[in-house]
Amino acid sequence: MASHGVRGRSGGRPTLEEVAARAGVGRGTVSRVINGSPRVSDATRAAVEAAVAELGYVPNTAARALAANRTDAIALVVPEPETRFFAEPYFSDMLKGVGSELSDTEMQLLLIFAGSDRERERLAQYLAAHRVDGVLLVSVHADDPLPDLLTQLEIPAVISGPRSAAEPLASVDSDNYGGARSAVEHLLGRGRGRIAHITGHLAVYGAQRRVDGYRDALREAGHEVDEALIEPGDFTEDGGRRAMAELLRRHPDIDAVFAASDVTAAGAGQVLREAGRRIPDDVALVGYDDSAIARHMEPPLTSVRQPIEEMGRAMIDLLLTEIADRRPAASRGLERHQVVLATELVERRSS
Amino acid sequence: MASHGVRGRSGGRPTLEEVAARAGVGRGTVSRVINGSPRVSDATRAAVEAAVAELGYVPNTAARALAANRTDAIALVVPEPETRFFAEPYFSDMLKGVGSELSDTEMQLLLIFAGSDRERERLAQYLAAHRVDGVLLVSVHADDPLPDLLTQLEIPAVISGPRSAAEPLASVDSDNYGGARSAVEHLLGRGRGRIAHITGHLAVYGAQRRVDGYRDALREAGHEVDEALIEPGDFTEDGGRRAMAELLRRHPDIDAVFAASDVTAAGAGQVLREAGRRIPDDVALVGYDDSAIARHMEPPLTSVRQPIEEMGRAMIDLLLTEIADRRPAASRGLERHQVVLATELVERRSS
DNA sequence: ATCACTTGTGGGAGCGCTCCCACACTACCT
DNA sequence: AGGTAGTGTGGGAGCGCTCCCACAAGTGAT
Structure with a gap:
């Protein structure tokens, strides 16, 4: 945090030129030291660094940006x-x-x-x-x-x-594709056979990939893909509710739902509960994002975590x-x- | 959003000089137009603006910063x-x-x-x-x-x-002082007589001012200030719990609490409920910040709103x-x- | 017609850097 | 001895602006 050095001795902030004068070298050499060029002898580098420290020199970014055409x-x-x-x-x-x-x-x-x-x-x-x-x-x-x-x-x-x-x-x-696959494979492994998918907003590429993953996981496990089990959503809670209602109407025998987001899963969960379905006993539910809502739902929601950081x-x-x-x-x-x-x-x- | 204009005709972005040439004026004049100086005739201004538009000129901020010593x-x-x-x-x-x-x-x-x-x-x-x-x-x-x-x-x-x-x-x-006063005056107006205050972190000036407001509101209403009713908190929920527990121990007959933040009030509310006190029947509760938590508490929390925006x-x-x-x-x-x-x-x- | 302002304009100087060419010097080959 | 690299260094040119001085042209009072 310290910002010592001789401030304002000659008016404003010290310039590269002043550092050069103080160190007894040319402008170019100071520039090289500042920018970490290897083509400077150790003795010279030390002298320049001393001068920089004594004057409290800080490069002027505007000048640098202008000359070097970059902004950092x-x-x-x-x-x-x-x-x-x-x-x-x-x-x-x-x-x-x-x-x-x-x-x-x-x-x-x-x-x-x-x-x-x-x-x-x-x-x-x-x-x-x-x-x-x-x-x-x-x-x-x-x-x-x-x-x-x-x-x-x-x-x-x-x-x-x-x-x-x-x-x-x-x-x-x-890996949206792989994430979706892992979710579906998990449900299959739990013995679920009628797995529905509430998609995300399909204008989003990642949402499409999740559908792909859902399909391929089922196919490779030897299941036929029933397109009627895929209901478009839009990542929202409300979309989840609508989609779930529609799915239950068409397929009352669903035993699992993979939703393209946690909030969508939350919406779906509400509708399931209202329809008297128990989670996970009657219908298993898996979300996507592993957001805070997943941990706080009742029961806590299985979800696909993305390594966002x-x-x-x-x-x-x-x-x-x-x-x-x-x-x-x-x-x-x-x-x-x-x-x-x-x-x-x-x-x-x-x- | 449009960014038309002749891009890269002579390599890179057009400069002020090129705009000047195109408009048939000097550099200084273009600069004046760009910076909205009034000392330019209407005809000249129009010519320059046309040239700017044609070339798609955008000032180079680095150069401007360097010359004018400001960064905008x-x-x-x-x-x-x-x-x-x-x-x-x-x-x-x-x-x-x-x-x-x-x-x-x-x-x-x-x-x-x-x-x-x-x-x-x-x-x-x-x-x-x-x-x-x-x-x-x-x-x-x-x-x-x-x-x-x-x-x-x-x-x-x-x-x-x-x-x-x-x-x-x-x-x-x-106005932390005034905000605290209004809270306390409100409680007094509701007929509450034993009003406690859970403070914010007292290293924060605003928290001190809220204590001042609390004291003065009581005094001016003719009440004596009982220092034992003032319990230090730290703006957190946990601090609210601790302070409330302490207050209840010392003063089981409290009938109102003014907390220095909504989360503090939330913590205090939990302790009150656990102690069998009904809100607001037995103890009235007022928070500070009017945050989302205030609206979502049960019962919804009276709170002091700050005009943050x-x-x-x-x-x-x-x-x-x-x-x-x-x-x-x-x-x-x-x-x-x-x-x-x-x-x-x-x-x-x-x- | 002269002076005194005002208004609009052009362009030199300079902001503080980086880039790069030129040059001195050394080191090691022929 | 001459050549050919390589290494470290100085400093000119220039990045694209703004600032400000100089000056032309217009306006109105004397």
Whole structure:
């Protein structure tokens, strides 16, 4: 925290030039020391470092940004109103991962919300002005123009949750397919045979992958997939209620439900209970996200956990690589940068 | 969102100089138009604006920052780990106020967490490099060195919740004294005579002021203040439980409790119920913050609402003024900038 | 016609860095 | 002896702006 050194002796903050004079070297040499170049003799480096310490020199970021054409800052862009952001622990966990991974670097993290049109307009300006070296994009909708804007501006970006199998941007995702499979396999292992699936919003790629995982798990276990057991939801509690009611109407003999989110499972659970079904005795229930609600439900909900903090870390890794690659106009577009992290089934009493 | 214009015609982004050439004017004139100077004829302004639009010109912030010695960015510094930040709706509301007030300006808001030592170190560097024009400080502890650092670096700053009556920084606060008074007066008006107070963490100035308000309300109503009815808490639920247990032990005849926060009230309520006291029949309960928990308690909790969003707005106003004042080396330290906003008692069934 | 302002405009200087070329020096081959 | 690398260093040029001085042109009072 200390910030000693000779402040304001000659008016303002010391400049690189003053450090050079003090150390008896040239400007270039000081710049090399500051930036950790190896092409400096030990003696010179020591002299410069002493001068830096004595003067309390801190590089002027604006000058550096202007000369080097970089900002040493990246933005975490959240295309949602603040309220939703804060409501979900998802973001908080992700932020934790991002922050921890960034703490070894000089990079500064900016949090930018772009929920309203006005905020989006400002964000566009901000990006056009290249005020960040890269962007982390979380929870983007499939039709969001933001990713394209970033591509057009040639700003390195990493997206959490690709928008399709052909996502052009670098992306980090959890294994939705595998997560869904593990949930269904778990239910099969518990002897359940009539397993329904309430999907997430199918415009979201991850929701589609979960359906794929559901199907394949059943097929590979030798079951036929009954499409009538798949009911579209939208990740919400209300959607879960609607879907569950519909499923019960069509298939009163259901003995298990795999829901694409915990809140959806919560909604489904209510409807099941109202219909006199006991959980897990009559119907087993599995959710997705392993959120707080899963632990607090009655009975506690079996759920698929995504390694969100780790995803945050992976996003930073990818982004920093992209940024570094960009500098020497490197091999663009050769390898697609897609990271997929494993999920984990957390078993509780609902199944 | 549109970002049309001729991109990359001559390699990179267009510069001010190119805009000037295109519009057939000098650099200075373009700068004046961009910055909204009135000393430009209408015809010239129109020509420049056309050129700006055609070229898709966006000012280079780094160059501007370097030349003008300002960054057009302010930081909201949260000296807490992210988790706590997200847990409390307080911050989300404040952010909303800050964001809305800022949306009319060119200022960019950065969110910086400084919970760990490492993060603090980075923040110190960041501030020393003057990467922001001003700082908003929320939830600072009395012994935090951050405010002094800001003063020393001569960075304009506004603090939410002054650390003492003699807070040197500009500050915005809600009327803790008045809020406490209104709570106690409300209880008195309901015919309660033995009113206890579970305080907040007394190292927090606002908590002290609430105690003052409690005392004065009783005194002015002609009651004697029984110091044994004041039990120190720490804003937490657990603190509320402990304090309530202690109060019941000392004063089984209490008929009302004013708690310094809603969670404290929740803790107190549990203990009261376990002791067989009915709320509000036997003991009336009033909290502070009007948080979500207040609405969801059984019975719903009467609570003192603070205008948090408005506080956020007021902080930005103060900060922008400070920043503007600083520019022409203005009258420093003459008037203390302290804003205190009124609270509102929200009556519910607990009292 | 002269002076004194006001208004609008152009462009030099300079903000504090990084990049890179030039150069001195050493070390080790032919 | 000459050549060829490699290493460490200094400093010019330039990044894209803002600031401010200089100056042209217009306006109105004397």
